[in-house]
Amino acid sequence: MRLRQLIYILAPLFLFLACSKEEETLELTDQDILETVEANLRTDDGGVLLDARQAVSVISSMSYPCGFMMDTTLLWKNANVNLLQKISWKVICTDKVATKIVYEQSGSWQLNRLFLQAASNTQSNFTISQLTNVEQLIVNGDAFREGQNILTRPNSSREFAHSFSLIFQHVAIRKSNFTIASGKASFQISGKVKDGKEFSEKGDVLFNGDNTATILFKGKSFTFSWT
Numbered sequence: 001m002r003l004r005q006l007i008y009i010l011a012p013l014f015l016f017l018a019c020s021k022e023e024e025t026l027e028l029t030d031q032d033i034l035e036t037v038e039a040n041l042r043t044d045d046g047g048v049l050l051d052a053r054q055a056v057s058v059i060s061s062m063s064y065p066c067g068f069m070m071d072t073t074l075l076w077k078n079a080n081v082n083l084l085q086k087i088s089w090k091v092i093c094t095d096k097v098a099t100k101i102v103y104e105q106s107g108s109w110q111l112n113r114l115f116l117q118a119a120s121n122t123q124s125n126f127t128i129s130q131l132t133n134v135e136q137l138i139v140n141g142d143a144f145r146e147g148q149n150i151l152t153r154p155n156s157s158r159e160f161a162h163s164f165s166l167i168f169q170h171v172a173i174r175k176s177n178f179t180i181a182s183g184k185a186s187f188q189i190s191g192k193v194k195d196g197k198e199f200s201e202k203g204d205v206l207f208n209g210d211n212t213a214t215i216l217f218k219g220k221s222f223t224f225s226w227t
Contacts, residue, residue: 026196
């Protein structure tokens with residue numbers, strides 16, 4: 001068989017393999033998405049659970065003057081995280097008795113961990129209630145992250161934009177150490193790999209009360225812990 005004929009025969013095969021390889025490196029797997037969700041949640045990665053923890057920490061150290069709007073700036077960092085947030089809160093009273101606190105924050109988040117580098121804007125809006133309970137406060141509301149990420153693996157690297165939102169549903173946080181005692185949340189993550197595929201997934205998070213949570217995602221469960 002002549003060389004030119006062989007090239008014509010094999011060319012479609014080479015093109016198919018090249019396209020398959022390109023598609024493989026330009027999309028996120030379920031495991032990629034799951035680990036990105038985890039990073040967006042973890043307190044020690046500066047995730048959205050830290051937003052709720054900081055909210056309770058701030059208001060637990062103060063009295064509850066009715067109707068006053070207060071604000072400050074928080075900086076939280078470690079070797080892998082830099083989280084800068086401007087926060088404000090207002091005490092809502094009924095008959096001069098504090099019944100709930102409206103809490104807002106916005107800022108920026110940079111993460112550099114083993115598999116993921118992230119740079120996102122942050123925003124959260126909470127309503128904190130059960131103020132007279134001596135043991136725990138109740139947090140409802142939502143938290144949001146949006147930005148650019150680089151996912152690294154031994155044989156590949158993918159850059160992608162993403163937005164991540166978490167809706168807190170009656171999450172109880174202990175006053176003594178600001179850990180999550182119970183509750184659940186629902187999340188949504190969506191985005192697009194650079195020069196690649198879009199993704200959009202939903203799931204739930206169940207808080208187990210011991211610095212662990214279980215992510216329910218695509219019919220499977222995954223439990224992770226944080227410090």
